[in-house]
Amino acid sequence: MKKVITYGTFDLFHEGHYNLLKRAKALGDYLIVGITTEHYDLQRGKLNVIDPLLKRIENVKEVRLADEIIIEDHEGQKQEDIQKMNVDIFAIGSDWAGAFDYLKQYCKVVYLDRTPNISSTKIRQGKHPIVQLGIVGSGRIAPRFLKEAKYVSGINARAVYNPHEKSARDFGEKYELEYYFGEFGDFLQQVDAIYIATPHQTHYNYARIALERGKHVLCEKPLAFSVKSTEELYGLAQKMGVVLMEGIKTAYCPGFNQMMNIAKNGIIGEIRDVEACFSRITHPSLREMVDEKYGGAFLEFGSYTLLPIFKLLGCKYESVEFDSILADNGVDLYTKVHFHFREGLALSKTGVGVKSEGQLVIAGTKGYILAESPWWLTRSFEVRFEDPKRIERYSPKFLGDGLRYEIADFVAKIDGNDKMAYFLTKEESIAMAGVVEKFMESRE
Numbered sequence: 032m033k034k035v036i037t038y039g040t041f042d043l044f045h046e047g048h049y050n051l052l053k054r055a056k057a058l059g060d061y062l063i064v065g066i067t068t069e070h071y072d073l074q075r076g077k078l079n080v081i082d083p084l085l086k087r088i089e090n091v092k093e094v095r096l097a098d099e100i101i102i103e104d105h106e107g108q109k110q111e112d113i114q115k116m117n118v119d120i121f122a123i124g125s126d127w128a129g130a131f132d133y134l135k136q137y138c139k140v141v142y143l144d145r146t147p148n149i150s151s152t153k154i155r156q157g158k159h160p161i162v163q164l165g166i167v168g169s170g171r172i173a174p175r176f177l178k179e180a181k182y183v184s185g186i187n188a189r190a191v192y193n194p195h196e197k198s199a200r201d202f203g204e205k206y207e208l209e210y211y212f213g214e215f216g217d218f219l220q221q222v223d224a225i226y227i228a229t230p231h232q233t234h235y236n237y238a239r240i241a242l243e244r245g246k247h248v249l250c251e252k253p254l255a256f257s258v259k260s261t262e263e264l265y266g267l268a269q270k271m272g273v274v275l276m277e278g279i280k281t282a283y284c285p286g287f288n289q290m291m292n293i294a295k296n297g298i299i300g301e302i303r304d305v306e307a308c309f310s311r312i313t314h315p316s317l318r319e320m321v322d323e324k325y326g327g328a329f330l331e332f333g334s335y336t337l338l339p340i341f342k343l344l345g346c347k348y349e350s351v352e353f354d355s356i357l358a359d360n361g362v363d364l365y366t367k368v369h370f371h372f373r374e375g376l377a378l379s380k381t382g383v384g385v386k387s388e389g390q391l392v393i394a395g396t397k398g399y400i401l402a403e404s405p406w407w408l409t410r411s412f413e414v415r416f417e418d419p420k421r422i423e424r425y426s427p428k429f430l431g432d433g434l435r436y437e438i439a440d441f442v443a444k445i446d447g448n449d450k451m452a453y454f455l456t457k458e459e460s461i462a463m464a465g466v467v468e469k470f471m472e473s474r475e
C-alpha cells in the first residue's frame with residue numbers, strides 16, 4: 032500500500048484545496064492529511080486564518096478524499112510523521128516548490144500544480160473589501176508600521192497625512208503611497224481606517240474627528256490623557272459602528288498572551304506582585320526629552336508597564352502613588368508608580384534618562400515568572416519556584432517588529448471578527464488612561 036501525506040491550513044476550503052487533495056490521493060492508495068493548528072499558523076506567520084481548526088477538519092472530511100486526518104502543531108513534525116507512519120510520498124502545492132526537498136531523505140517529494148487564481152486570501156478579500164488605510168503622522172513609527180502591514184493581508188496603506196504638507200509629500204513619495212495630504216478632512220475622504228502615529232497630545236483630536244466621520248481608528252498609546260476623553264472615544268466608536276483600538280503592541284503579541292495565561296493558570300499560585308520596567312536612554316534632542324508637558328518616561332513607556340499589571344491584578348486598585356526624577360525642564364527622566372490592590376502590589380518603572388533592568392517579574396504564592404528585557408516583545412520567559420533547579424522555560428515565536436499582530440487584529444475586527452477582543456479590553460485601556468490622568472495631575 033502506497034501512503035501519501037500532505038499538509039495545509041485549508042482555511043475557507045476552496046476548489047484549489049479540493050484539486051490538491053484529489054491529485055495527492057491519486058498518487059497512492061492511502062492519503063493522510065495534516066491540518067495545522069491555529070497556534071502553529073501564528074508561529075509560521077499566517078496571521079489571518081478565519082476558520083477554527085474543527086471547521087477546517089470538517090471541511091477536509093466532507094470531500095471524502097482523506098483516509099486519515101492528523102493535526103500539525105510544530106516545526107519538524109513532518110519528518111516525525113513520515114517516519115512514524117511509513118509514508119512513501121510527500122505531496123504539496125507548487126507554491127512550495129523546493130521548500131520541502133529536505134524531506135527527500137525520508138520519502139519521495141512531489142510538488143503538485145497549484146490551481147491558478149484561487150486562494151483563501153482572495154476569498155477573504157472577496158468577503159471583505161481591502162481596508163484602505165491612512166497614516167496620520169510621518170515620524171519615527173510610521174515607516175515601521177508600513178513595513179509590518181505588508182505581512183497582513185486585507186489591508187492597504189494608501190495615504191499619509193502631516194499638517195506640514197511637505198513632510199507628507201516626502202514620506203508619500205519615499206514609501207510610494209497613492210496619496211499625501213496636508214489637510215485632515217481631504218485625507219479622511221480617501222481612507223476607511225487610520226493609524227495615528229503623532230505626538231501624544233494630538234491623538235485624541237485626530238481620533239475623535241476620524242471616528243465622527245465613521246473611520247476605524249488604530250491609535251498609538253496613550254489614546255488620551257483622561258478617563259473622560261477615553262470613554263468618549265470608545266462611546267463614539269460604538270455609536271458610529273467602527274473599530275477603535277489602542278496600539279499597545281505588546282497586548283497583541285502571542286508570547287505575551289501565553290505568558291499572561293500561564294501566570295493565571297495557578298502554577299505560580301495566587302498572584303501577589305507584578306513589577307514591570309521599561310527604560311531607554313533617550314537622546315536629549317528628541318521629543319521625549321524636550322517636550323515639558325507631554326514628554327518624559329511615563330507617558331512614553333507607561334502603557335507597556337501598566338499592561339501586565341492590569342491584566343494580572345485587575346483594573347481596580349486601591350491606591351496609586353508616583354515618584355519621579357525630573358530633568359531641569361520638568362520632564363520625568365525616571366518614574367516609579369506604586370499600586371496597592373486588595374490582593375497584591377505592583378510597581379511600574381519607566382526611564383528615559385535612567386537605565387534599569389527591563390524585567391517583568393510576576394510573583395505568586397507558589398512561584399514566579401521572570402521575563403527578561405525585552406519582555407514587551409515576549410520572546411522568552413521562565414516559570415521559577417522555591418527549588419532553584421525547577422525552571423520551566425518558554426520561548427514563543429515573535430515575528431518581525433511585532434506590529435503585524437496588532438495590525439492583523441485591527442483588520443480582523445474591522446471584518447467583524449473580534450474573537451481576540453480580550454487582548455486589550457476597553458476597560459483596560461480606560462484604566463490606563465486613569466493612571467495617566469492621575470500622573471498628569473500629580474505633576475501640576
Ligand code: C2G
Binds near residue numbers: 122127
Ligand atoms: N493549494 C493549491 N491551489 C491553490 C491554493 C492552495 O494547490 N489555489 C494547495 C497548497 O499548495 C497546499 C494546500 O493547497 O498544498 C493547502 O494550502 P494552504 O491551506 O494554504 O496551506 P499551506 O500554508 O500551503 O500549508 O505545514 C503546512 C504546509 O506547509 C502548507
